[in-house]
Amino acid sequence: MEKITSFTINHILLQPGVYVSRKDLAGETPVTTFDIRMTSPNEEPVMNTAEVHTIEHLGATFLRNHETWKSNVLYFGPMGCRTGFYLLLIGDHSSEEILPLMKEMFEFIRDYQGEVPGASAKDCGNYLDMNLGMANYLAKRFLDQVLYPITPDRLVYPE
Numbered sequence: 001m002e003k004i005t006s007f008t009i010n011h012i013l014l015q016p017g018v019y020v021s022r023k024d025l026a027g028e029t030p031v032t033t034f035d036i037r038m039t040s041p042n043e044e045p046v047m048n049t050a051e052v053h054t055i056e057h058l059g060a061t062f063l064r065n066h067e068t069w070k071s072n073v074l075y076f077g078p079m080g081c082r083t084g085f086y087l088l089l090i091g092d093h094s095s096e097e098i099l100p101l102m103k104e105m106f107e108f109i110r111d112y113q114g115e116v117p118g119a120s121a122k123d124c125g126n127y128l129d130m131n132l133g134m135a136n137y138l139a140k141r142f143l144d145q146v147l148y149p150i151t152p153d154r155l156v157y158p159e
Contacts, residue, residue, distance in 0.1 A: 009157050011041040016146045017154030018095045018102055021086065030092040031074065035157075036102065037084040038142050046082035050131035051138055053078075054116055057124075058109045058135065059085065061117040069101055095155040103147050109139035 005022050019035040039046060047055075056077055063073045074088040089098070112132070119127045146154060 006035075009035075010159070013158035014041050015154060015158075016040060016084075016142065017150065018099060018147075019155065019157050020093075020095055023092060029090060032089050032091060032093040034087040034089070034093075034095070034098065035079075035084060036087055038138065038146075039083045041081065041083050047138060048131065048134065049082070050129050051134035052082055053126065054119075054130045054132055054135035055085070055109055055138065057116050057118050057130070058112055059105055062105050062108045063087070063101075066101070066104075099147070099150065099155075103143065106139045106143050106147060110136055110143060112136065 009021075014037060016037050016039060019037065021033040021035040024031045024033070060076045063076050064070050066073075069089070072090045074090060076085060076087050078085050087098075112135075116130050116132055118124050119130050121127055
């Protein structure tokens with residue numbers, strides 16, 4: 001079997017950033033998959049499932065309600081390795097193009113207080129596994145350490 005695209009990225013060199021993971025066609029419609037890498041793979045602890053789950057709920061809610069982008073959002077969810085998230089958007093997009101959206105989304109997560117959307121037994125299959133405080137903290141950390149001071153090397157996968 002062929003190695004899938006995400007396994008061909010050098011995770012030893014990969015640092016937190018916003019990367020185009022792949023571009024595909026769904027019929028004739030382009031779909032861009034983004035790698036929203038929040039932690040340094042194999043160098044620092046991965047995020048716990050509770051905060052990943054909370055970021056997923058908040059991020060998906062934010063994106064699917066965003067005035068400009070909501071009609072382009074196909075999916076936002078965690079990577080199995082718990083070092084970041086995938087965002088799939090309809091269209092041919094670049095990392096630079098979605099930086100304002102990512103800053104806005106992580107500011108929303110950083111500042112969010114109250115009940116997490118969809119965090120009920122009726123709405124979610126594991127609603128008790130949430131940690132809003134850590135989600136707020138990780139969003140702030142990602143903004144301060146990665147998104148606000150982002151450099152070109154954090155927008156293109158390392159060779």
